[in-house]
Amino acid sequence: MKDGPMKKQSWPKKNVDVCIRCATCMAVCPVSRVTSKFPGPKQAGPGAERFRRMGEPSVDDWIDLCIGCHLCDMVCSSGVNISELNLLAKAKYLDEKGRPFRDWLLTHSYLYGWVGSFLSPFVNFLFRNSMIRWVGEAILKIDRRRKLPDYEPSTFRQWFKKHRSQVHQIKEGDHPPFKKKGKEGFEHHFMERKKVGYFYGCYMNTNEVDVGRATVQVLEVNGFEVILPLQKCCGIPMLGNGNFKGARKMACYNVPSLLKTIVSGSDIIFSSTSCGHMIKHEYSHLLSIPRADEVALHLFDIFEFLRNLKELNGLDTHFKELPLKAAYFAPCHLRALGIGLPALEILRLIPGLTLDNIEADCCGMGGTFGFKKEKYEISEEIGRDLAEVIDRLKPEIILSDCEGCRMQIRHLTGLKVSHPIQILRDALLPETKFTL
Amino acid sequence: MKMITEVLIIGGGATGVGIARDLSWRGIPSILIEKGDFASGASGRNHGLLHSGGRYAVTDPGAARECMAENRILRKIAPHCIEETDGLFVSLPEDGFDYRERFLRACDEVGIQTALLSRDETLELEPELDPNLLSAVKVPDGSIDPFVLILENARDAEEHGAKILLHTEMTSLILDGDKIKEVGAKDLGGGEEYTIKASYIVNATGAWANQFLKLAGLQIGMALSKGSMLITNQRLTHHVINRCRPPSDGDIVVPNHTVSILGTTSVRLEEVENFEVTPHEVSLLIQETSKLVPAIQEARLIRAYAGIRPLFQSETKEDDRAISRGFVLIDHGERDGIKNLITITGGKLVTYRLMAEKTSDLLCKKMGMHTPCSTHLKALPKANRPTGLTEKLKQFSFERVETLCDCELTSRKEVEEFLKTDKLKDLQDILHRTRLAKGSCQGGFCVYRLLGVLHDLRRINGNSNEFLKKFLEERWKGIRPILWGPAVKEEELMEGIYKGIFNL
Numbered sequence: 001m002k003d004g005p006m007k008k009q010s011w012p013k014k015n016v017d018v019c020i021r022c023a024t025c026m027a028v029c030p031v032s033r034v035t036s037k038f039p040g041p042k043q044a045g046p047g048a049e050r051f052r053r054m055g056e057p058s059v060d061d062w063i064d065l066c067i068g069c070h071l072c073d074m075v076c077s078s079g080v081n082i083s084e085l086n087l088l089a090k091a092k093y094l095d096e097k098g099r100p101f102r103d104w105l106l107t108h109s110y111l112y113g114w115v116g117s118f119l120s121p122f123v124n125f126l127f128r129n130s131m132i133r134w135v136g137e138a139i140l141k142i143d144r145r146r147k148l149p150d151y152e153p154s155t156f157r158q159w160f161k162k163h164r165s166q167v168h169q170i171k172e173g174d175h176p177p178f179k180k181k182g183k184e185g186f187e188h189h190f191m192e193r194k195k196v197g198y199f200y201g202c203y204m205n206t207n208e209v210d211v212g213r214a215t216v217q218v219l220e221v222n223g224f225e226v227i228l229p230l231q232k233c234c235g236i237p238m239l240g241n242g243n244f245k246g247a248r249k250m251a252c253y254n255v256p257s258l259l260k261t262i263v264s265g266s267d268i269i270f271s272s273t274s275c276g277h278m279i280k281h282e283y284s285h286l287l288s289i290p291r292a293d294e295v296a297l298h299l300f301d302i303f304e305f306l307r308n309l310k311e312l313n314g315l316d317t318h319f320k321e322l323p324l325k326a327a328y329f330a331p332c333h334l335r336a337l338g339i340g341l342p343a344l345e346i347l348r349l350i351p352g353l354t355l356d357n358i359e360a361d362c363c364g365m366g367g368t369f370g371f372k373k374e375k376y377e378i379s380e381e382i383g384r385d386l387a388e389v390i391d392r393l394k395p396e397i398i399l400s401d402c403e404g405c406r407m408q409i410r411h412l413t414g415l416k417v418s419h420p421i422q423i424l425r426d427a428l429l430p431e432t433k434f435t436l
Numbered sequence: 437m438k439m440i441t442e443v444l445i446i447g448g449g450a451t452g453v454g455i456a457r458d459l460s461w462r463g464i465p466s467i468l469i470e471k472g473d474f475a476s477g478a479s480g481r482n483h484g485l486l487h488s489g490g491r492y493a494v495t496d497p498g499a500a501r502e503c504m505a506e507n508r509i510l511r512k513i514a515p516h517c518i519e520e521t522d523g524l525f526v527s528l529p530e531d532g533f534d535y536r537e538r539f540l541r542a543c544d545e546v547g548i549q550t551a552l553l554s555r556d557e558t559l560e561l562e563p564e565l566d567p568n569l570l571s572a573v574k575v576p577d578g579s580i581d582p583f584v585l586i587l588e589n590a591r592d593a594e595e596h597g598a599k600i601l602l603h604t605e606m607t608s609l610i611l612d613g614d615k616i617k618e619v620g621a622k623d624l625g626g627g628e629e630y631t632i633k634a635s636y637i638v639n640a641t642g643a644w645a646n647q648f649l650k651l652a653g654l655q656i657g658m659a660l661s662k663g664s665m666l667i668t669n670q671r672l673t674h675h676v677i678n679r680c681r682p683p684s685d686g687d688i689v690v691p692n693h694t695v696s697i698l699g700t701t702s703v704r705l706e707e708v709e710n711f712e713v714t715p716h717e718v719s720l721l722i723q724e725t726s727k728l729v730p731a732i733q734e735a736r737l738i739r740a741y742a743g744i745r746p747l748f749q750s751e752t753k754e755d756d757r758a759i760s761r762g763f764v765l766i767d768h769g770e771r772d773g774i775k776n777l778i779t780i781t782g783g784k785l786v787t788y789r790l791m792a793e794k795t796s797d798l799l800c801k802k803m804g805m806h807t808p809c810s811t812h813l814k815a816l817p818k819a820n821r822p823t824g825l826t827e828k829l830k831q832f833s834f835e836r837v838e839t840l841c842d843c844e845l846t847s848r849k850e851v852e853e854f855l856k857t858d859k860l861k862d863l864q865d866i867l868h869r870t871r872l873a874k875g876s877c878q879g880g881f882c883v884y885r886l887l888g889v890l891h892d893l894r895r896i897n898g899n900s901n902e903f904l905k906k907f908l909e910e911r912w913k914g915i916r917p918i919l920w921g922p923a924v925k926e927e928e929l930m931e932g933i934y935k936g937i938f939n940l
């Protein structure tokens with residue numbers, strides 16, 4: 001696939017014509033709810049599109065405020081691809097205006113993330129330092145009230161490598177690593193275990209390794225062997241910042257690699273709903289990456305995958321009692337996948353766990369949106385609803401499938417926030433033996 | 437009420453208003469009466485094409501020359517009414533090159549600047565065109581907003597002493613020997629009757645010219661031809677797109693603000709009122725124009741409308757081909773012995789100024805005056821509303837004032853300004869003066885908002901349902917012919933709103 005300016009053929013179809021101006025979308029937009037600077041989906045998308053002219057400079061600088069949550073697309077009475085229209089307009093606007101270095105930093109962490117891990121104690125110290133944060137705000141316009149995520153001392157990849165070699169050692173010594181859990185034993189057929197590919201995403205790799213660890217552990221308990229196809233950042237941070245070219249570059253790397261795994265007979269799962277939504281929907285639809293639709297067919301959210309397994313009676317449900325009061329928040333990108341709330345369905349099988357669903361629309365983080373100084377307040381204002389619901393529910397822990405949401409909820413509430421797979425793992429594994 | 441003036445102009449289309457302006461600059465007092473609002477005749481029901489003359493270059497070089505000359509003048513005196521889009525005459529494979537060659541030669545002779553573009557160059561400019569096209573000829577066509585043009589002419593005329601009465605119909609003529617002694621007129625809103633005495637009377641009633649003349653027992657050889665047009669929800673191209681072949685049905689797509697106008701047909705009519713766009717015309721227009729711009733097949737239409745053009749049988753030749761799109765200026769003193777009556781009709785919107793100049797020249801001659809025309813030199817007072825689309829979006833972005841019409845970004849402020857300054861007799865006229873209700877939903881959402889503003893300003897008293905009903909009836913007329921796809925959905929919603937919520 002050729003890079004460079006987008007040819008007309010490769011643009012997604014703009015279906016502005018089907019908008020019947022009903023304003024249903026206006027009722028859900030989290031951004032226009034909190035700021036009058038953004039005119040809302042009806043106006044920003046199909047409305048303004050009628051005024052935009054090829055070859056003329058963008059004048060709608062508020063377009064940059066669309067957080068890309070897709071909530072409008074989901075409720076539109078007529079199937080207008082509003083958020084895509086916004087994204088295209090945003091890309092044009094930012095192409096013309098130029099992107100600050102800050103945006104490059106926020107969207108290319110996959111390039112320097114390993115340094116962060118390598119020097120994590122130092123970097124984390126710096127990130128916490130208020131002086132540094134002040135400088136970050138002054139120079140980079142990264143809001144100083146926003147805590148930058150900590151880096152982990154070793155990456156998920158490093159852990160996985162070590163883990164694999166240990167698993168193999170045990171196997172060679174003919175000690176299957178998993179206890180038999182009552183059903184048909186699988187430990188004798190370790191080498192014939194069905195393989196499943198894991199798209200882990202760069203944020204987890206350097207900043208939340210335990211999410212990846214839990215994903216691998218849960219899959220292994222359920223009789224799968226996890227493999228890691230070659231992969232780069234999915235590209236959603238770039239896309240969210242209107243950088244189609246950068247996003248396409250990532251996609252062009254990932255698609256053939258994922259296909260290779262798929263062709264060899266494995267499905268692929270993801271634990272980050274943002275990465276998943278990007279690959280499943282935007283690759284083919286928005287970026288027109290060849291064969292991305294084939295990848296989409298074999299790509300599953302981890303809990304969607306587990307739910308399928310359960311339907312085939314293949315899910316290990318020998319959970320131990322977990323007396324915990326938790327609340328679950330479904331990320332926008334998960335809702336946009338249209339698969340229901342599989343994490344909620346599976347976690348509700350865990351005895352002792354009380355799990356409330358948080359009825360709020362968008363957390364307001366919007367990927368890198370909430371880091372930006374000029375958007376911090378909007379981001380926080382959007383999240384206020386969510387914070388209020390949490391305050392009412394008073395959970396001990398909050399669960400959400402998206403790292404952006406987790407970051408925002410931590411920031412807003414100061415509570416412990418995990419990925420639901422971590423809880424599932426805790427309920428599934430008798431001891432922390434496998435948490436290497 | 438009795439009134440006396442030097443020149444009485446009947447008809448508030450581009451021509452009549454242009455005459456009022458021309459005379460006012462020559463210091464000649466005039467009164468103009470118009471039975472509807474400005475531009476309620478053909479002047480408000482056309483493509484808004486700023487002709488380069490290309491469409492007539494081969495068939496009617498005289499008319500083409502006039503168009504080109506006026507095109508140049510209008511760009512100077514009314515730049516804010518014009519979008520300098522340029523036009524393309526596109527040759528499709530079935531058209532071949534014969535006509536193109538004749539066309540290029542004719543343009544050359546008439547003085548229309550052309551540039552021949554290859555297929556690739558054309559598609560670069562207009563990616564929505566049929567990729568199989570052979571070539572295109574670029575000409576200085578443009579797009580013109582007739583409403584703004586006419587309003588500005590009227591404003592300028594009034595500022596220089598002309599008097600204009602809207603919603604006032606001429607109802608009778610009193611002849612006295614070889615002169616019209618006085619004219620009877622009626623205010624259609626308030627019902628007041630006027631008798632107007634004038635030294636000269638100008639019949640600028642366009643397609644109604646014969647209805648007027650009938651009152652004086654006269655008639656001219658004139659046929660009526662209906663032309664229908666469709667409006668798309670979005671602007672499909674940025675140039676005016678013509679088919680490079682002898683003019684025929686469905687061969688033009690004119691961009692205009694947020695929309696494109698697809699035209700046109702030519703259907704002979706007997707009557708000047710009560711005409712509609714037929715389903716046959718709608719399919720014909722879509723079928724033909726989509727050969728140029730295939731996206732039209734799927735594009736959403738938001739309105740259909742038609743205008744009537746008067747066509748003239750040359751008074752000497754009886755050949756149908758001699759029907760000219762050029763204008764006719766008749767001195768009824770010479771033709772019929774009624775010394776103070778002049779008829780000016782036909783022509784084009786683009787040539788309105790020239791028509792006004794020739795009419796005023798004739799009037800001056802009759803008056804024995806030698807004041808020359810100056811309208812080609814004097815720019816129209818610049819309107820203060822934003823013109824281009826980008827400008828409009830920019831204003832919306834920066835000011836974030838209360839918007840009444842979401843589709844066309846018409847602000848409450850803009851509407852209120854008109855309500856303050858204009859002494860509108862009919863509130864529907866606000867729709868001619870702003871782009872309110874000209875977008876996707878055709879006023880479905882903004883008209884009741886407008887009603888709210890009118891109430892706030894105490895401009896509406898009594899039955900506001902009447903206002904809504906009248907508006908909806910008009911709207912329905914424009915929508916009925918194109919009712920399918922998203923338009924049906926939109927209408928269901930509107931029905932819900934107006935029947936369910938407003939209980940209409």
Ligand SMILES: Cc1cc2nc3c(=O)[nH]c(=O)nc-3n(C[C@H](O)[C@H](O)[C@H](O)COP(=O)(O)OP(=O)(O)OC[C@H]3O[C@@H](n4cnc5c(N)ncnc54)[C@H](O)[C@@H]3O)c2cc1C
Nearest residue numbers: 447449450451471477478479482485606642663743785786
């Ligand atoms: C389908 C179509 C497409 C066209 N496209 C173009 C184009 O793209 N470009 C272009 O330059 N030209 C175009 N034209 C031509 C152009 O619209 C007309 O030539 C021009 O508008 C004529 O203006 P007018 O003032 O002479 O007539 P009109 O605009 O028709 O004005 C006559 C007025 O007289 C009023 N009137 C009639 N009787 C009375 C009465 N008894 N008392 C008071 N008032 C009365 C009417 O209400 C009307 O407002 C088009 C015409 C048609 C029909």
Ligand code: SF4
Nearest residue numbers: 029066067069070072
């Ligand atoms: S994607 Fe989200 S923020 Fe953007 S317009 Fe739609 S609802 Fe609003």
Ligand code: SF4
Nearest residue numbers: 019020022023025076
């Ligand atoms: S919900 Fe869909 S159809 Fe309704 S206004 Fe919004 S974009 Fe248009």
